[in-house]
Amino acid sequence: MTQNKDNNIATYMTVLGVNARKASAVLAAVESQLKNDALHTIADELIRQCELLKAENAKDLDAGKKKGLDAAMLDRLAMTDESIEKMAQGLRQIADLPDPVGEITDLKYMPTGIQVGQMRVPLGVIGIIYESRPNVTADAAALCLKSGNATILRGGSEAIHSNKAVANCIQAGLASVGLPAECVQVVETTDREAVGELLRLKDHVDVIIPRGGKSLIERVSNDSLIPVIKHLDGICHVFIDDDADTDKAISVTFNSKSQRYGTCNTLETLLVAKSRATEILPQLKTVFDKEGVELRGCDQTQAIIDCNAAAEEDWNTEYLAPVLSIKIVDGLDQAISHINQYSSQHTDSIITQDVTKTRRFMREVDSASVMVNASTRFADGFEYGLGAEIGISTDKLHARGPVGLIGLTSLKYVVFGDGHLRS
Amino acid sequence: MTQNKDNNIATYMTVLGVNARKASAVLAAVESQLKNDALHTIADELIRQCELLKAENAKDLDAGKKKGLDAAMLDRLAMTDESIEKMAQGLRQIADLPDPVGEITDLKYMPTGIQVGQMRVPLGVIGIIYESRPNVTADAAALCLKSGNATILRGGSEAIHSNKAVANCIQAGLASVGLPAECVQVVETTDREAVGELLRLKDHVDVIIPRGGKSLIERVSNDSLIPVIKHLDGICHVFIDDDADTDKAISVTFNSKSQRYGTCNTLETLLVAKSRATEILPQLKTVFDKEGVELRGCDQTQAIIDCNAAAEEDWNTEYLAPVLSIKIVDGLDQAISHINQYSSQHTDSIITQDVTKTRRFMREVDSASVMVNASTRFADGFEYGLGAEIGISTDKLHARGPVGLIGLTSLKYVVFGDGHLRS
Numbered sequence: 129m130t131q132n133k134d135n136n137i138a139t140y141m142t143v144l145g146v147n148a149r150k151a152s153a154v155l156a157a158v159e160s161q162l163k164n165d166a167l168h169t170i171a172d173e174l175i176r177q178c179e180l181l182k183a184e185n186a187k188d189l190d191a192g193k194k195k196g197l198d199a200a201m202l203d204r205l206a207m208t209d210e211s212i213e214k215m216a217q218g219l220r221q222i223a224d225l226p227d228p229v230g231e232i233t234d235l236k237y238m239p240t241g242i243q244v245g246q247m248r249v250p251l252g253v254i255g256i257i258y259e260s261r262p263n264v265t266a267d268a269a270a271l272c273l274k275s276g277n278a279t280i281l282r283g284g285s286e287a288i289h290s291n292k293a294v295a296n297c298i299q300a301g302l303a304s305v306g307l308p309a310e311c312v313q314v315v316e317t318t319d320r321e322a323v324g325e326l327l328r329l330k331d332h333v334d335v336i337i338p339r340g341g342k343s344l345i346e347r348v349s350n351d352s353l354i355p356v357i358k359h360l361d362g363i364c365h366v367f368i369d370d371d372a373d374t375d376k377a378i379s380v381t382f383n384s385k386s387q388r389y390g391t392c393n394t395l396e397t398l399l400v401a402k403s404r405a406t407e408i409l410p411q412l413k414t415v416f417d418k419e420g421v422e423l424r425g426c427d428q429t430q431a432i433i434d435c436n437a438a439a440e441e442d443w444n445t446e447y448l449a450p451v452l453s454i455k456i457v458d459g460l461d462q463a464i465s466h467i468n469q470y471s472s473q474h475t476d477s478i479i480t481q482d483v484t485k486t487r488r489f490m491r492e493v494d495s496a497s498v499m500v501n502a503s504t505r506f507a508d509g510f511e512y513g514l515g516a517e518i519g520i521s522t523d524k525l526h527a528r529g530p531v532g533l534i535g536l537t538s539l540k541y542v543v544f545g546d547g548h549l550r551s
Numbered sequence: 552m553t554q555n556k557d558n559n560i561a562t563y564m565t566v567l568g569v570n571a572r573k574a575s576a577v578l579a580a581v582e583s584q585l586k587n588d589a590l591h592t593i594a595d596e597l598i599r600q601c602e603l604l605k606a607e608n609a610k611d612l613d614a615g616k617k618k619g620l621d622a623a624m625l626d627r628l629a630m631t632d633e634s635i636e637k638m639a640q641g642l643r644q645i646a647d648l649p650d651p652v653g654e655i656t657d658l659k660y661m662p663t664g665i666q667v668g669q670m671r672v673p674l675g676v677i678g679i680i681y682e683s684r685p686n687v688t689a690d691a692a693a694l695c696l697k698s699g700n701a702t703i704l705r706g707g708s709e710a711i712h713s714n715k716a717v718a719n720c721i722q723a724g725l726a727s728v729g730l731p732a733e734c735v736q737v738v739e740t741t742d743r744e745a746v747g748e749l750l751r752l753k754d755h756v757d758v759i760i761p762r763g764g765k766s767l768i769e770r771v772s773n774d775s776l777i778p779v780i781k782h783l784d785g786i787c788h789v790f791i792d793d794d795a796d797t798d799k800a801i802s803v804t805f806n807s808k809s810q811r812y813g814t815c816n817t818l819e820t821l822l823v824a825k826s827r828a829t830e831i832l833p834q835l836k837t838v839f840d841k842e843g844v845e846l847r848g849c850d851q852t853q854a855i856i857d858c859n860a861a862a863e864e865d866w867n868t869e870y871l872a873p874v875l876s877i878k879i880v881d882g883l884d885q886a887i888s889h890i891n892q893y894s895s896q897h898t899d900s901i902i903t904q905d906v907t908k909t910r911r912f913m914r915e916v917d918s919a920s921v922m923v924n925a926s927t928r929f930a931d932g933f934e935y936g937l938g939a940e941i942g943i944s945t946d947k948l949h950a951r952g953p954v955g956l957i958g959l960t961s962l963k964y965v966v967f968g969d970g971h972l973r974s
Contacts, residue, residue: 376970383972502968525778526949529964541952545925547799549806
């Protein structure tokens with residue numbers, strides 16, 4: 129019986145994969161205008177189907193309440209007039225972005241007379257595995273569509289009715305401009321085995337993007353036979369150097385921590401050069417106390433300000449909460465080595481007026497975003513001018529940091545000859 | 552007992568990984584000049600130790616003969632004065648290439664006033680798993696060194712003495728310029744379990760590059776917990792279009808197949824537009840018959856020229872031999888769909904004088920190298936101006952086609968502010 133069920137799911141997922149591959153060949157070759165028309169039509173459709181979307185979403189919310197989901201989860205799951213309007217706006221913004229596909233760069237004559245360049249092309253088929261936010265269905269599908277990729281979307285089971293309803297709007301929009309509905313497919317079973325099958329479809333799917341908590345992402349990376357673009361945690365640092373400007377040190381630290389607590393680019397550990405600790409820490413304590421931020425310091429920090437003790441595990445913790453760990457370091461060398469040991473390689477910033485130390489920090493800190501005198505909260509696709517992002521990669525291969533349309537493409541070589549032979 | 556042995560190997564490999572990670576931090580930050588000095592010093596050392604290298608290589612050759620390795624394998628394994636000289640020359644050429652590390656591109660002011668750009672950085676630690684050619688030890692180590700990456704090299708057990716001897720020269724060269732010996736480490740056990748352990752070192756190794764036969768590469772991709780840059784097979788196509796120039800069609804097809812048989816960019820399947828088959832196939836048969844190339848044709852081909860029959864599996868076969876499969880197609884559409892179905896996405900070329908068909912072929916064929924009127928044999932790092940290559944990737948993520956120094960690096964974001972806060 130289980131065997132049979134698993135076979136059915138394997139077959140179902142393979143069919144999705146084969147269909148996605150076919151659709152991706154169409155999508156890779158169409159003009160930008162058609163993709164943009166599709167995005168605008170989908171946006172119109174979402175607005176038109178607003179009542180239906182809310183009715184389907186209500187089924188998920190009811191089931192979620194019965195299942196005992198907490199308020200924060202129900203809040204993320206809920207679709208409102210406003211959130212549907214925002215979803216539609218997001219699609220229109222993606223339609224307005226320049227299309228990266230087909231651009232040929234570095235086309236040069238080689239000594240043999242052939243011309244060699246690189247053309248930007250879609251990755252092909254992208255599998256996206258995410259948790260309960262139904263807006264991801266529209267966002268992710270739109271970014272993939274614009275970059276010429278077919279998508280297979282596997283959302284959380286709590287959002288299944290909402291996701292199917294959004295998918296119907298997307299497929300109606302695709303159909304109305306003559307694109308295959310299989311450009312965007314939502315996995316319609318909530319069986320967990322479907323995720324396992326998706327991760328094994330290496331002949332049909334080119335890349336997997338998981339979006340969600342750390343345990344989801346770890347499971348996906350460990351089980352996938354397909355390359356994964358992933359974002360693990362954001363243990364971000366600010367280092368206040370000996371040569372920091374005091375005002376910048378305090379304002380950037382405060383903004384990095386308290387502008388928003390739940391985001392991956394939020395500051396979690398502050399490093400302070402010993403020579404500046406006595407001057408700066410009491411001022412920081414004042415501003416953080418006002419905001420109710422709990423400070424956890426190393427021994428030296430506790431000798432200067434009244435705060436809780438930081439344990440070893442604090443240096444490894446992404447709080448996503450009004451908590452900040454603080455460590456006093458001897459100087460730049462110790463700061464860099466602490467960061468390269470404990471950082472999740474997401475975003476780290478130095479506060480200094482010294483150009484020599486800037487040069488070293490930028491080169492030696494091995495993180496996706498490395499900053500000077502700027503808030504870690506800037507690490508974001510919109511702030512970096514990418515227009516939109518599908519996530520922030522903490523991987524090193526292919527794409528590091530915020531991943532926009534370019535991160536969903538690759539480069540192939542193009543060679544133009546005129547009967548050229550290799551000798 | 553086995554448990555104990557495996558534990559020992561796991562510990563041994565973990566130590567290599569930890570040491571490589573430490574060395575990579577040093578290597579990522581050093582000036583180009585020091586890396587170039589190291590490469591020249593290693594080249595000098597290889598020449599100086601020529602007799603010792605040949606003596607160690609003789610041990611491998613003796614063992615190989617006893618083990619019954621065939622002549623081709625023994626030939627690949629052998630080190631001679633000439634091959635050692637060539638190895639040293641290769642290192643000097645890599646020293647002469649521009650250093651990609653540290654280059655900052657696209658540094659732009661954003662509306663908020665921060666400057667955002669991307670810096671090219673090493674990947675970190677690269678694990679290379681290869682078969683019996685000892686020259687790979689020097690080549691791969693040199694490309695990784697120049698691009699600022701530490702390497703762990705796991706060569707075939709048949710070449711263990713040769714590889715250790717080459718590694719000693721490399722480490723002597725590193726030491727003489729003050730770089731850590733752990734920048735380049737050779738796995739000194741021939742136990743097969745070492746490969747499995749290497750593929751699990753995801754905290755210490757950033758990417759795995761397998762070089763060798765298809766079975767090695769499949770095993771590595773299936774087992775690795777670390778991202779893999781891989782080159783599977785090269786099932787390359789030439790398509791002779793309705794609008795092909797006859798002379799170019801014949802000379803490019805002949806060069807693509809017969810300039811060398813054993814390489815991955817060698818033509819394996821020829822597609823011919825129906826309208827040109829009667830004219831062109833007999834001429835091709837004449838030139839291929841002279842070279843002793845076996846032709847295997849589809850039914851329609853067999854109706855025009857005398858040749859063997861191609862079976863379905865021929866379209867999926869990388870011959871690496873003087874064999875060519877030939878299929879007659881209706882025209883461009885069928886050619887593109889045959890290629891996208893059967894090609895290994897390595898290299899495919901169209902022969903045509905028609906710009907419209909060129910435009911479609913370049914956009915719609917989903918391969919790492921797509922060519923017009925040029926021999927598939929040009930798909931090569933040297934011919935593309937990369938200076939050297941560590942392999943040719945048939946993957947879509949990160950690097951497609953010939954992988955040179957750039958393919959061994961990644962881009963991180965750099966952000967310069969002056970106390971900028973996110974609002």
